[in-house]
Amino acid sequence: MCNERQVDKLKSSNSKRINELLGKTVTTICGLLVIAIVIMIVIFITYKGLSTFLVNHISPIEFFISSSWNPELPPSDGGPKVGAFVFIYGSVLVSTLALIISAPLSAGTAIFITEIAPKWGQKVLQPIIELFVGIPSVVYGWVGLSVLVPFIRNNIGGYGMSVLAGSIVLSIMIFPTITSVMVDSLKALPFDLNEASYALGATRWQTIARVLLPAALPGMLTGIILGLARGLGEALAVQMVIGNTPGKIPTSILDPAHTMTSIITMDMGNTVMGTLANNALWSIALLLMIISLIFIILIRVIGKRRVYR
Amino acid sequence: MLNSKRLVLVLLSVLLIAMVILSGCGSSQSRQPTAPGNGSSSSEQNSGQSSTSEDTLSGTITAAGSTAMQPLVEKAAARFMELHPNVTITVQGGGSGTGLSQVANGAVDIGNSDVFAEEKLGADQAKELVDHQVIAQGFAAIVNKDVQVDSLTKQQLIDIFTGKVTNWKDVGGQDLKIVVVNRPTSSGTRVTFIAKALDGAQVIEGNTLTEDSNGTVLATVAQQPGAISYLGLAYLDESVKALKIDGVEPTVENIVAGTYPVWSFGHMYTKGEPKEPVKSFLDFMTSDDVAQIAKKLNYIAGSDAAKLK
Numbered sequence: 329m330c331n332e333r334q335v336d337k338l339k340s341s342n343s344k345r346i347n348e349l350l351g352k353t354v355t356t357i358c359g360l361l362v363i364a365i366v367i368m369i370v371i372f373i374t375y376k377g378l379s380t381f382l383v384n385h386i387s388p389i390e391f392f393i394s395s396s397w398n399p400e401l402p403p404s405d406g407g408p409k410v411g412a413f414v415f416i417y418g419s420v421l422v423s424t425l426a427l428i429i430s431a432p433l434s435a436g437t438a439i440f441i442t443e444i445a446p447k448w449g450q451k452v453l454q455p456i457i458e459l460f461v462g463i464p465s466v467v468y469g470w471v472g473l474s475v476l477v478p479f480i481r482n483n484i485g486g487y488g489m490s491v492l493a494g495s496i497v498l499s500i501m502i503f504p505t506i507t508s509v510m511v512d513s514l515k516a517l518p519f520d521l522n523e524a525s526y527a528l529g530a531t532r533w534q535t536i537a538r539v540l541l542p543a544a545l546p547g548m549l550t551g552i553i554l555g556l557a558r559g560l561g562e563a564l565a566v567q568m569v570i571g572n573t574p575g576k577i578p579t580s581i582l583d584p585a586h587t588m589t590s591i592i593t594m595d596m597g598n599t600v601m602g603t604l605a606n607n608a609l610w611s612i613a614l615l616l617m618i619i620s621l622i623f624i625i626l627i628r629v630i631g632k633r634r635v636y637r
Numbered sequence: 638m639l640n641s642k643r644l645v646l647v648l649l650s651v652l653l654i655a656m657v658i659l660s661g662c663g664s665s666q667s668r669q670p671t672a673p674g675n676g677s678s679s680s681e682q683n684s685g686q687s688s689t690s691e692d693t694l695s696g697t698i699t700a701a702g703s704t705a706m707q708p709l710v711e712k713a714a715a716r717f718m719e720l721h722p723n724v725t726i727t728v729q730g731g732g733s734g735t736g737l738s739q740v741a742n743g744a745v746d747i748g749n750s751d752v753f754a755e756e757k758l759g760a761d762q763a764k765e766l767v768d769h770q771v772i773a774q775g776f777a778a779i780v781n782k783d784v785q786v787d788s789l790t791k792q793q794l795i796d797i798f799t800g801k802v803t804n805w806k807d808v809g810g811q812d813l814k815i816v817v818v819n820r821p822t823s824s825g826t827r828v829t830f831i832a833k834a835l836d837g838a839q840v841i842e843g844n845t846l847t848e849d850s851n852g853t854v855l856a857t858v859a860q861q862p863g864a865i866s867y868l869g870l871a872y873l874d875e876s877v878k879a880l881k882i883d884g885v886e887p888t889v890e891n892i893v894a895g896t897y898p899v900w901s902f903g904h905m906y907t908k909g910e911p912k913e914p915v916k917s918f919l920d921f922m923t924s925d926d927v928a929q930i931a932k933k934l935n936y937i938a939g940s941d942a943a944k945l946k
Contacts (some may be wrong), residue, residue, distance in 0.1 A: 487861065568755045572846060595823045598732040598823035
């Protein structure tokens with residue numbers, strides 16, 4: 329009897345040790361794998377992206393400033409032309425406009441969920457917003473193309489396919505991302521803050537505007553930057569509604585434009601690995617990656633600088 | 638102990654799910670016949686193994702590339718597989734550039750391209766490829782249905798696409814702004830259209846829209862008042878109007894008769910001389926069987942294609 333118990337104990341501690349070892353190994357492998365993949369992607373894109381300048385000897389100044397794009401144009405016709413300014417400008421413009429539309433809406437929704445109607449907001453509204461994230465981008469693009477574009481064309485003017493259409497579609501797509509992060513940062517605030525503020529005789533509005541928002545500001549900025557990064561990287565939906573006009577910088581929000589992501593998706597199937605036309609696309613991809621890395625670093629910096637606590 | 642066991646279980650199941658998803662992706666990628674107009678490039682997996690056998694034809698053939706050629710190659714492959722049940726043929730899209738680079742790398746057996754390999758690949762790589770000009774395809778200038786123009790001269794087409802004429806009233810239509818919808822500069826359809834219909838004229842970039850796939854071109858031209866673009870005959874449908882060029886309708890009959898100028902050979906490239914079963918399949922592409930299929934899909938193949946040479 330006693331013996332059996334001892335054996336049982338031994339067994340369980342043995343299996344515990346094996347479990348622990350197994351768990352440790354699996355998680356370590358996962359972690360290392362992720363690190364390796366990220367490093368490989370960064371190296372690969374950097375190597376590919378720089379070859380436009382190092383192998384094909386395109387001047388970086390032309391790449392950033394010129395807006396004429398035709399990397400396959402034979403030299404006899406004045407080619408190749410590798411000016412990515414139109415795409416960079418288009419991407420930044422559309423994402424910024426989307427943010428201007430989306431950020432205030434998100435902030436309002438987040439405040440509503442956490443402060444105004446916590447019960448209803450968290451039970452109904454938050455799941456609905458999270459559902460937004462699950463809608464595939466091609467669906468947003470398709471709806472944009474068949475509803476928004478004709479609406480803009482018939483009621484506002486222009487081609488319909490425009491910076492405006494792209495920004496609106498994008499703003500809907502980044503809205504749930506920004507809102508979720510903002511809700512989390514507002515929720516993370518201790519309830520003491522509300523109580524202290526009310527005890528001082530502040531109204532609900534004063535509490536929200538003067539106490540809670542400043543305290544949650546770093547977290548909310550993180551949400552905005554995440555939204556911006558997501559907006560810059562979005563390809564399909566924007567490509568479907570923005571018109572993709574190369575060679576012309578949009579002067580009005582009703583003009584069509586072109587983005588970095590859409591030139592990559594449009595040209596990659598038609599170009600051959602190792603040629604200038606393909607390398608130029610890698611350069612744009614590299615630039616896109618650098619921009620999002622900068623944003624991620626920004627998030628880190630802002631996240632560390634906490635106003636409250 | 639229960640907790641750690643559960644953790645391990647969860648981790649293992651996550652790994653398992655990941656593996657299932659990954660392997661599922663891999664297999665679907667290699668067999669999925671991509672929908673027309675899919676611009677995405679397929680992975681460069683090495684799935685091309687052509688095994689030879691003595692008595693019956695067997696093995697696998699993979700083909701990738703031009704989306705303009707894809708519908709015919711898919712249909713022909715289906716017919717070929719009926720005749721030779723031991724042969725599996727996979728037809729992918731991805732664009733002419735993808736087809737050429739994958740066949741040059743040996744990733745696929747047949748690379749479909751709208752343009753000559755020399756135009757996309759370096760001379761060294763192009764030398765290794767054997768061109769099989771087994772099918773031909775016509776391209777039509779298409780306009781929005783509301784445009785009151787049925788026929789344009791070549792000169793008028795050139796004027797429109799180079800931006801000299803910007804209103805339909807200048808070419809015999811109503812007072813309506815012309816909206817040019819181009820393909821990306823790297824597109825094979827664009828290269829052919831510019832060479833054959835516009836006599837190599839430099840098309841404008843500013844104030845034009847760009848769409849990369851046959852499907853989106855069709856949708857855009859159908860929606861956009863005053864739009865003009867170009868499309869492979871196989872993709873034409875009732876939603877747009879195909880223009881006559883110099884009074885000649887864009888039909889397979891007129892191309893074979895030599896009166897309609899905008900067509901090109903579709904190239905099916907192999908690396909080196911083709912082995913079985915690829916060789917039999919390429920021979921099959923010139924048969925009357927495929928000629929019949931081609932006629933239905935608005936391509937030119939078999940004896941008709943031979944006439945064009």
